[in-house]
Amino acid sequence: MSTESHDETAVPADAATAVKTHPLATAPVAGPPTSVDGFVKEFLRELNFGQGVTLAQSTVNDQYLALARTVRHYLMARWLETSRRQFEQQTKGVAYLSAEYLLGRQLGNALLATDLTEVVEDGLRSLGIDLATLRSQEVEPGLGNGGLGRLAACFIDSLATMGVPCIGYGIRYEYGIFRQTFVDDQQVEQPDGWLALGAPWEFPHPEQAQLIGFGGHTETYDDEGVTRTRWVPAWDVKALPYNYMVPGYLNGRVNTLRLWRAVATDAFDLKIFNAGDFEEAVRSQTFAENISKVLYPEDSTPQGKELRLQQQYFFVAASIKNFVYDVLPEGFDLHELPERIIFQLNDTHPVIGVPELMRVLVDEKKMDWDEAWAITKQCFAYTCHTLLPEALEVWSVDLLGRLLPRHLEIIYRINDEFLAEVREKFGDDELRIRRMSIIQEYPARAVRMAYLATVAGAKVNGVAELHSQLLREKVLPDFDEFYPGKFTNVTNGVTPRRFLRLANPALSELITETIGVGWITDLERLRELEPYAEDEEFRARFAAIKAHNKRRANAVLLERDGFTVPDDHMVDVMVKRLHEYKRQLLKVLHIVTLYDRIVSGEVAAADVTPRTFIFGAKAAAGYAMAKRIIHLINAVGSTVNADPRVEGRLKVLFPPNYNVTLAEKVIPAADLSEQISLAGKEASGTGNMKFALNGALTIGTDDGANVEIRELVGDENFFLFGMSEPEVQALQDAGYRPSAFYESDPTLRRAIDLIASGAFSGGDRSTFEPVVSNLLHQDRFMVLADFASYIAEQDRVDVAYGDQEQWTRSAILNVARTGFFSSDRSMVDYIDRIWHTPPVR
Numbered sequence: 001m002s003t004e005s006h007d008e009t010a011v012p013a014d015a016a017t018a019v020k021t022h023p024l025a026t027a028p029v030a031g032p033p034t035s036v037d038g039f040v041k042e043f044l045r046e047l048n049f050g051q052g053v054t055l056a057q058s059t060v061n062d063q064y065l066a067l068a069r070t071v072r073h074y075l076m077a078r079w080l081e082t083s084r085r086q087f088e089q090q091t092k093g094v095a096y097l098s099a100e101y102l103l104g105r106q107l108g109n110a111l112l113a114t115d116l117t118e119v120v121e122d123g124l125r126s127l128g129i130d131l132a133t134l135r136s137q138e139v140e141p142g143l144g145n146g147g148l149g150r151l152a153a154c155f156i157d158s159l160a161t162m163g164v165p166c167i168g169y170g171i172r173y174e175y176g177i178f179r180q181t182f183v184d185d186q187q188v189e190q191p192d193g194w195l196a197l198g199a200p201w202e203f204p205h206p207e208q209a210q211l212i213g214f215g216g217h218t219e220t221y222d223d224e225g226v227t228r229t230r231w232v233p234a235w236d237v238k239a240l241p242y243n244y245m246v247p248g249y250l251n252g253r254v255n256t257l258r259l260w261r262a263v264a265t266d267a268f269d270l271k272i273f274n275a276g277d278f279e280e281a282v283r284s285q286t287f288a289e290n291i292s293k294v295l296y297p298e299d300s301t302p303q304g305k306e307l308r309l310q311q312q313y314f315f316v317a318a319s320i321k322n323f324v325y326d327v328l329p330e331g332f333d334l335h336e337l338p339e340r341i342i343f344q345l346n347d348t349h350p351v352i353g354v355p356e357l358m359r360v361l362v363d364e365k366k367m368d369w370d371e372a373w374a375i376t377k378q379c380f381a382y383t384c385h386t387l388l389p390e391a392l393e394v395w396s397v398d399l400l401g402r403l404l405p406r407h408l409e410i411i412y413r414i415n416d417e418f419l420a421e422v423r424e425k426f427g428d429d430e431l432r433i434r435r436m437s438i439i440q441e442y443p444a445r446a447v448r449m450a451y452l453a454t455v456a457g458a459k460v461n462g463v464a465e466l467h468s469q470l471l472r473e474k475v476l477p478d479f480d481e482f483y484p485g486k487f488t489n490v491t492n493g494v495t496p497r498r499f500l501r502l503a504n505p506a507l508s509e510l511i512t513e514t515i516g517v518g519w520i521t522d523l524e525r526l527r528e529l530e531p532y533a534e535d536e537e538f539r540a541r542f543a544a545i546k547a548h549n550k551r552r553a554n555a556v557l558l559e560r561d562g563f564t565v566p567d568d569h570m571v572d573v574m575v576k577r578l579h580e581y582k583r584q585l586l587k588v589l590h591i592v593t594l595y596d597r598i599v600s601g602e603v604a605a606a607d608v609t610p611r612t613f614i615f616g617a618k619a620a621a622g623y624a625m626a627k628r629i630i631h632l633i634n635a636v637g638s639t640v641n642a643d644p645r646v647e648g649r650l651k652v653l654f655p656p657n658y659n660v661t662l663a664e665k666v667i668p669a670a671d672l673s674e675q676i677s678l679a680g681k682e683a684s685g686t687g688n689m690k691f692a693l694n695g696a697l698t699i700g701t702d703d704g705a706n707v708e709i710r711e712l713v714g715d716e717n718f719f720l721f722g723m724s725e726p727e728v729q730a731l732q733d734a735g736y737r738p739s740a741f742y743e744s745d746p747t748l749r750r751a752i753d754l755i756a757s758g759a760f761s762g763g764d765r766s767t768f769e770p771v772v773s774n775l776l777h778q779d780r781f782m783v784l785a786d787f788a789s790y791i792a793e794q795d796r797v798d799v800a801y802g803d804q805e806q807w808t809r810s811a812i813l814n815v816a817r818t819g820f821f822s823s824d825r826s827m828v829d830y831i832d833r834i835w836h837t838p839p840v841r
């Protein structure tokens with residue numbers, strides 16, 4: 001009898017051995033034939049046997065689900081083969097730990113990765129089904145808030161395409177980011193039941209569930225003369241993995257994204273059931289399952305809620321357990337862990353993984369503390385995503401100690417040893433010690449997760465050059481001094497597959513026709529387009545594609561919201577989360593200024609460049625000011641759109657529920673990309689990159705990755721305005737008084753007065769009073785200070801747009817020169833500077 005089957009499952013040992021030794025056990029799994037006929041057969045099988053309906057009976061949803069499952073068949077052989085090889089080779093890989101993955105729709109990307117789009121289109125057509133209809137049936141998994149979650153999705157796409165072993169780990173939220181609707185111009189949040197119509201892309205593996213403990217206490221015991229600690233949790237939940245395919249582009253690779261779902265443990269239930277308390281059993285079940293119930297809709301403003309910490313520990317502990325106990329082969333020497341894996345921390349959300357790995361190594365694997373710490377320090381790297389002090393996550397010692405008592409002990413010891421090292425290097429500089437302590441004392445004792453990540457991380461990176469510089473100089477300067485060489489930069493990127501090839505098929509075709517297909521996996525090759533900026537025929541085709549994309553966006557917005565985008569308008573787009581630092585208010589003040597110029601008669605309507613402004617933005621449900629700003633944008637839109645004096649000149653559209661699906665339609669239609677955050681506040685931005693790659697010109701501040709975009713495309717192809725970061729700092733230090741700008745700038749005064757007068761709120765002056773008064777008396781993000789510069793630059797935009805040939809030239813150069821912003825390049829930088837995980841054949 002085999003010795004390796006002792007802990008398998010319920011299958012009898014000899015039967016399990018028979019299964020493993022059967023000739024078919026190791027035979028490669030083949031995908032179905034890729035002919036149109038082969039596809040049709042496979043699709044009908046799924047429809048009949050998977051979905052349980054005939055073609056005649058089937059609904060669009062049946063057809064979509066059957067199609068998704070059919071496409072999975074084509075990916076399956078690659079997935080199994082990728083997993084098998086990675087297990088055999090045991091080379092170093094990445095475990096990307098992220099609380100968010102904003103994936104977008106899966107079907108189009110899966111078809112692209114397998115080159116099946118045409119086969120499927122033809123096959124479905126032969127059955128009288130339109131592929132586009134089925135594609136729009138898919139509900140995107142909105143398991144992220146915005147840029148941070150989308151970045152994770154772009155990164156795992158790139159790693160799969162480059163053949164780098166990676167497991168993405170996260171949470172399978174039952175409800176993702178809320179669905180936004182507007183009622184009376186105000187945001188109303190609806191639950192996002194993305195699973196309601198079926199989830200054809202996921203593979204649950206309940207048999208691989210992990211038990212995750214919470215609460216309780218720690219105790220010490222004698223282990224053959226060594227005093228050890230064990231944690232005795234008070235309650236636990238089961239973490240069930242759901243696997244998702246992450247297909248590489250046309251390379252036969254499929255990596256895995258593993259998202260965890262929380263369910264109550266049987267033992268917990270059973271005890272209470274047996275005690276006869278049915279209600280309590282159900283309550284405990286609900287309590288456990290709350291953990292993966294809903295994504296916190298806060299972006300950049302953590303709330304310190306207990307459930308959030310539960311979520312964080314839940315998915316990180318499940319992932320580390322999964323990796324250490326299931327992914328690694330039996331008998332793996334954990335001293336070699338750093339040669340086998342790097343856990344990349346996407347912001348501070350997964351940082352609790354640091355004490356968790358220490359706990360596993362020291363308490364469970366009985367490793368010596370120093371040895372375990374030496375290993376742990378090499379196994380983590382940390383990406384910081386912010387510069388806003390309020391966005392740096394802290395957990396109160398009370399809460400952490402109650403929920404994770406052993407982890408708090410471990411954090412204290414890490415901190416003690418770290419501060420001892422600091423003393424050794426810098427002497428007893430108490431101020432410095434207090435500044436650098438992982439434990440913050442005021443206003444309440446709390447664990448600074450970014451500090452813990454910095455102490456534990458082999459590397460710490462910012463997400464754009466400017467951000468990484470400010471991170472070292474302003475956010476973590478003591479740490480930069482203490483750890484020379486630890487800080488590095490990796491500028492963000494976006495996947496060219498989704499954001500150019502899929503989102504902009506017309507431009508993609510023109511590019512491929514002009515320079516070949518290589519750009520899809522080597523985006524720097526877009527450089528070869530540069531000479532075509534001078535080619536009149538190419539420019540005409542490029543401009544025609546932009547016009548085509550505007551009509552396409554128009555069709556989508558008409559269908560979804562009843563909006564129309566006039567053919568002859570400049571399309572001016574600001575889509576991103578609603579946050580004061582991103583300054584949607586500055587955009588509103590520009591629109592109000594243009595409106596005021598026309599209605600006051602200062603400028604003839606006929607002399608104003610026609611523009612359609614498109615906004616997309618969700619506000620965190622609890623972020624009152626952000627919601628007021630949404631209200632204001634809608635109110636200004638309602639007034640402007642209904643006023644015959646500006647008809648045909650100004651139009652404001654705010655389609656609700658901005659998400660990846662909408663981004664894919666709106667961005668390719670844009671002429672002008674609004675990237676207008678206050679300098680020093682936007683870490684990178686990735687929306688800015690998507691726009692430039694799709695041939696929009698940017699109006700932007702010297703902030704985040706805007707700096708690098710401008711350097712690459714050239715000053716003459718970028719509309720720069722506003723204060724630089726040092727100027728912001730200087731104004732701050734001098735004592736910023738927004739009212740001074742209001743008083744001295746008549747244009748600004750008129751715009752603000754118009755809002756204050758109730759012109760956009762049916763005469764009610766109180767509606768937007770909080771917005772106005774915040775601008776005049778606080779204006780944390782210096783909207784008023786940058787207003788004049790913004791308006792002046794927008795006037796230059798109008799002039800520039802008047803010369804369409806020149807505009808198109810600039811747009812082409814934006815595409816040709818921004819190949820740097822491929823997430824493939826970001827991955828190369830991570831691999832070179834942080835991970836050292838080369839691609840595997």
Ligand SMILES: *Cc1c(COP(=O)(O)O)cnc(C)c1O
Pocket residue numbers: 145146147148150575576577658659660663684685686687688690
């Ligand atoms: C790219 C993207 C973002 C990030 O946009 P920024 O302008 O960088 O803030 C947010 N949401 C969605 C849906 C995106 O696709």
